[in-house]
Amino acid sequence: MKPPCPSPTGRRKTRCVPLLLLSLLLLASSLSTVQAAPQLSGPDILLEGVATDVQASGLDPDRPWHIDDGTRRHPLEVDADGVATLSLTVTDGPRTLSLYDAANTPAATLELDPVPAWLSLLPALTAITLALAFRQVILALFAGLLLGGWVLHGMNAGALLGAFGDSVNVHVLSAASDSDHMSIVLFCLLIGGMVGIISRNGGTRGIAERIARVIRGRRQAQNSTALLGLAIFFDDYANALIVGNTMRHITDRVRISRAKLAYLVDSTAAPVSAIMLVTTWIGFQVGLISEAMDAIEDWNESAYSVFVNAIPYNAYPILALAFVFLVAWSGRDFGPMLTAERKALSEPGARQAMSSREAIVEEADIPTKEGIPTRALNAVIPMIVLVAITLGGIYATGLAALGGGDHQLRDIFGEGDSFSAMMWGSLAACVTAVIMTQAQRLMSMTETAHYWFEGVKSMLLPITILMMAWALASVNEDLHTSDFLVTVLGDSLSPQWMPAVIFGLAGFTAFATGSSWGVMGIMMPLVVPLAWAVLEHNGMAGTAEGMPLLYASVAGVLAGAVWGDHCSPLAETTLLAAMASGCDLIDHVRTQLPYAMLVGIVALLFGALGTGFGLPWWLGLAGGVATLTAVLFTLGQRATAATKVATASDASA
Numbered sequence: 001m002k003p004p005c006p007s008p009t010g011r012r013k014t015r016c017v018p019l020l021l022l023s024l025l026l027l028a029s030s031l032s033t034v035q036a037a038p039q040l041s042g043p044d045i046l047l048e049g050v051a052t053d054v055q056a057s058g059l060d061p062d063r064p065w066h067i068d069d070g071t072r073r074h075p076l077e078v079d080a081d082g083v084a085t086l087s088l089t090v091t092d093g094p095r096t097l098s099l100y101d102a103a104n105t106p107a108a109t110l111e112l113d114p115v116p117a118w119l120s121l122l123p124a125l126t127a128i129t130l131a132l133a134f135r136q137v138i139l140a141l142f143a144g145l146l147l148g149g150w151v152l153h154g155m156n157a158g159a160l161l162g163a164f165g166d167s168v169n170v171h172v173l174s175a176a177s178d179s180d181h182m183s184i185v186l187f188c189l190l191i192g193g194m195v196g197i198i199s200r201n202g203g204t205r206g207i208a209e210r211i212a213r214v215i216r217g218r219r220q221a222q223n224s225t226a227l228l229g230l231a232i233f234f235d236d237y238a239n240a241l242i243v244g245n246t247m248r249h250i251t252d253r254v255r256i257s258r259a260k261l262a263y264l265v266d267s268t269a270a271p272v273s274a275i276m277l278v279t280t281w282i283g284f285q286v287g288l289i290s291e292a293m294d295a296i297e298d299w300n301e302s303a304y305s306v307f308v309n310a311i312p313y314n315a316y317p318i319l320a321l322a323f324v325f326l327v328a329w330s331g332r333d334f335g336p337m338l339t340a341e342r343k344a345l346s347e348p349g350a351r352q353a354m355s356s357r358e359a360i361v362e363e364a365d366i367p368t369k370e371g372i373p374t375r376a377l378n379a380v381i382p383m384i385v386l387v388a389i390t391l392g393g394i395y396a397t398g399l400a401a402l403g404g405g406d407h408q409l410r411d412i413f414g415e416g417d418s419f420s421a422m423m424w425g426s427l428a429a430c431v432t433a434v435i436m437t438q439a440q441r442l443m444s445m446t447e448t449a450h451y452w453f454e455g456v457k458s459m460l461l462p463i464t465i466l467m468m469a470w471a472l473a474s475v476n477e478d479l480h481t482s483d484f485l486v487t488v489l490g491d492s493l494s495p496q497w498m499p500a501v502i503f504g505l506a507g508f509t510a511f512a513t514g515s516s517w518g519v520m521g522i523m524m525p526l527v528v529p530l531a532w533a534v535l536e537h538n539g540m541a542g543t544a545e546g547m548p549l550l551y552a553s554v555a556g557v558l559a560g561a562v563w564g565d566h567c568s569p570l571a572e573t574t575l576l577a578a579m580a581s582g583c584d585l586i587d588h589v590r591t592q593l594p595y596a597m598l599v600g601i602v603a604l605l606f607g608a609l610g611t612g613f614g615l616p617w618w619l620g621l622a623g624g625v626a627t628l629t630a631v632l633f634t635l636g637q638r639a640t641a642a643t644k645v646a647t648a649s650d651a652s653a
Contacts, residue, residue, distance in 0.1 A: 040067075040099050040110035043480075045152055047117040049091050050484050054110065056084045056099055065107075068098045090114045115151065120479040123148035124512035127472060127570060141468035141570070145171060148475035167471070175470035183419035184237065185467075188459050188576075190426035191241045194382055196455020197433040199366040201442045203379030204249065210376045211250050221247070221254045222264060222328035229268030230321075232387070233276045236573050237422070239269040242383060244580025257344035258583035259591040260337060266577035266592060267324045270516065270562050271317035288520060289554065292528035298542065299532065304411065306554060312617040313499070313548070313555035315607025316563045319624045320599050326629060327595070332636030335594040340587070341639035366454055372442050381436065386429035393421025459579075469570045473515045481513065495538050499552035500608040502527055506560025507567075507600060514570025516561035523557050552611040559603065566596040602627050 038058040046052055059065050059082040067074045067086055076084035088097075090112055099108040127144030134140070149163025149171070175181055198204050215221050225247045232239040244265045251261045273281045290303035327333065333341050368374060398416030399407070430452070437448050502523075510519040531553040532541055540546030565571040569589045578588040606624040611617060 038065075038099055038101075038107040040097060040108045042097075042110055042112060045479060046090060046112050046114040047120060047480055047484055048114040049089060050117055050480060051087050051089045052480070054086045054088050054097060054112075056086070056108070058082055059084060060101075064102045066100050068100060070095055073100075088112075115155070117484045119151050120476070120481040120484045121512065122151065123472060123475055123479065124481065124514075124570075128512065128568065138464060138468055141472055142167065144472050145468070145475060148472070148479060152475070152478055171471035171474045172467055174474050175467050178470070180419055181467075181470055183423055184572075185463055187237065187419075187422045187426050188241070188463060189456050190423070190430050191386075192455040192457075192459035193452040194386075194426065194430045194433050194455065195241075195245050196366055196451045196453070196458070197430070197437060197448060198379040198382060199455070200369055200447075200451040201378050201433075201437045201440075202368045202372050202374035203376065203382070203433075204245065205368045206374040206376035207246055207379050209374060211247075215250060215254065218254050218256055219329065219331055221251050221256055222260070222331075223325070225251065225261065225264045226268055226324050226328050229265060229324075230272055233272045236269040236273040236281075237576060239273065240265050240573060240576040241580045242386070243268070244577060244582075246379075246383075248580070248582050255344050257337075257340040258581050259340040259587055260333070260344075262578050262581035262583040262588040263337065263592045263595065264324060264328065265581055266566065266574055266588070267320050267595070269577060270565060270573050271320045274317045274558055274562050275311050275314050285520065285524075285558065288524040289528065292524050292526075296529060296532050306551065309547075310551045310555040310558070312621075313552040313607065313611055314559045315555075315603035315617075315621065315624060316503075316559040316600060318621060319603050319607070319628065320562070320566070320596075322625050323595065323599050323628050323632075326625075326632055327636075330632060330636065331638050332632055333639060334632075334635040334637065335591070337591045337595065338637060338639060340591055345639055366451060369443060375440075378433070378436055378440075378442075382429040382433040385432045386425045388425075389428045390421045390425030393424045394418055397421060469514050469572065469575075472570065473513050476513050481509070495534055495540055495546070495549055496612040497609075498531055498534055498549060499556045499612050500604060502531070502553050502556035503560040503563075503604060503608040506557045507564040510561045510564025510571070511568045512564075514565075514568045514572070514574075516565040516571065516573070519561040519564065520557055523561075524554075527553055527557050548611060548617075552608065556608055559607070563596065563600045563603070567593055567600075598631060599628065 038056065040054060040056055042054045043052050054067070056065065056067065056076060056078075059076070059078045061078045061080055061082055065076045065078060065084065067076060069088065074086050074088075076086065078084045091114075094111065094113045097110040097112060098106050099110075101107055123144040126147050127140045130136070130140035130143055145167040146160070146163050149166045150159050153159030153162040153166075195204070211224065215224060225243060228243050228247065229239060232242055244261065247261060247265075248258075251258075286303045286307050289306050293299055293301075293303060293306070394413055394416035396416075397420060398412035401415040401417075402412060434448055434452070437443050438445060443451070506519055506523055509523065510516050513519060528550075531550050535541040535546045535550060538546075540549070565573060567589075568574060569585060574589065574592075575585060577583075578585045581588070602624045606615070606620040606627065607617075610620040610623070615623075
């Protein structure tokens with residue numbers, strides 16, 4: 001009898017292939033029927049008193065299962081994939097979990113060894129303290145990474161070596177591999193390249209000369225900076241980079257300190273993006289609110305409507321913008337900012353607030369090419385292209401995401417891909433700057449490419465800091481820093497105090513982590529159901545009395561995130577504002593911090609607390625503006641008057 005698969009080569013040999021494939025399929029199907037062994041898995045680190053999830057896998061969905069933690073049994077709800085999740089809080093030291101089947105037979109065990117919850121705050125607080133104390137941001141961030149990794153690896157001698165390795169190959173690499181992060185990096189690099197070209201081809205000098213014709217003093221320069229910050233409302237990153245780079249030469253001419261410029265830029269960028277109806281923030285914020293509302297069955301309001309209703313309760317961004325114009329109009333300052341302004345007036349021509357170790361904006365040193373005309377259009381047109389392509393890209397991607405039919409503009413922008421649009425806009429702006437330079441024969445192609453790269457190089461230091469800040473945020477996430485902060489205050493919330501507590505918690509978390517979007521992403525899904533539960537417990541859910549408290553709680557997350565962002569040297573927008581303004585990062589934080597703290601406290605008192613205890617939002621905002629005005633005119637002084645007195649005394653001596 002012939003064998004089923006003859007050995008000779010040729011067409012007969014192909015008959016073996018179907019038989020082989022059939023055999024492999026039968027083998028695979030038989031293996032797929034084998035049930036995986038039950039397993040218990042928990043987090044890499046467990047904080048005392050903070051709820052965490054323990055997962056059981058490989059379970060038979062048709063059989064009952066439970067977990068025994070040594071004190072009680074927890075029945076499990078097993079899904080179709082054989083997976084069950086148990087939320088557990090450990091407060092009394094190490095604990096052994098045991099998984100049991102219906103016959104009470106142990107199937108798996110898991111050892112839980114919690115660490116003190118306050119350890120989750122150490123990395124961020126260490127980084128902030130070292131940055132403020134020694135003005136070495138990168139080293140401070142690296143120290144925070146090491147400390148966080150040490151806690152994650154078990155806090156022993158050998159853990160330090162593991163933390164050292166993970167600082168780069170885990171946390172920094174994770175930050176670099178995130179597509180949203182890389183979008184920001186590419187956007188910054190392309191913007192830097194564009195600025196390098198328009199600085200060399202006379203575009204930025206042309207803008208400065210045009211604005212200088214109508215700006216006759218310090219008040220006009222500061223008001224113009226603030227108004228330009230309001231005009232570039234669609235994105236905080238683009239706002240900081242464009243306004244800072246555009247106004248830097250003008251403010252230098254009228255002897256406004258780089259620290260003051262950085263404050264004006266920073267305190268308009270994020271606040272205006274947070275409260276405008278069409279910005280790159282909208283999609284992110286509305287998406288978070290929608291996700292949080294999915295867990296609430298009795299609340300049918302649209303997520304965008306919740307966002308819009310929360311805007312009047314966003315006291316900090318609104319009051320921050322008001323205080324910017326108060327400072328610009330009055331010409332008054334106090335604290336470290338007054339010192340910086342006096343130094344700028346007494347040392348004309350000096351580069352203000354710059355350290356030799358952190359030349360954040362190297363493009364400021366790119367001189368205009370000698371012998372060429374300085375045309376403002378060489379800078380204005382690339383910037384218009386940047387804005388137009390970015391807004392158009394957000395609109396196009398939002399429309400594509402929504403599909404056919406009629407849609408409101410706010411919904412279209414809410415669904416748009418802002419990161420892709422920003423990259424398209426910055427690339428188009430670079431190409432436009434190159435074409436305009438070559439068409440006018442202002443520089444050779446080789447020289448144009450050289451100064452494009454010079455602009456790109458100027459962004460390497462801030463991007464390095466951004467990467468380190470993102471890596472530290474990753475460590476904070478692994479340490480459940482935000483979960484700990486929410487747990488500490490979550491159980492003691494009352495309806496009246498809820499907006500204030502949420503605002504303060506979001507502010508402190510953003511300060512400690514340096515990421516406003518990270519705080520919003522973590523806290524919003526937790527705060528919205530928590531706020532609804534608190535209101536429901538007190539019989540106020542869905543009532544005319546309770547809904548303002550709910551909207552104020554949503555606004556508390558958004559406003560607190562921006563507040564903490566303004567106070568933190570780890571924040572992205574703080575860094576970008578300092579970079580674009582030519583100011584040392586730590587000097588920017590030190591001079592802005594008293595202003596941000598003042599506005600934050602006023603927003604807490606007249607906004608969050610006022611709303612909690614029944615104060616109408618419009619009356620709270622009016623009271624906040626009045627208070628800020630009174631404090632500024634009480635504490636503030638005009639740097640010009642103080643400088644003139646000092647100069648006269650020096651002359652007489």
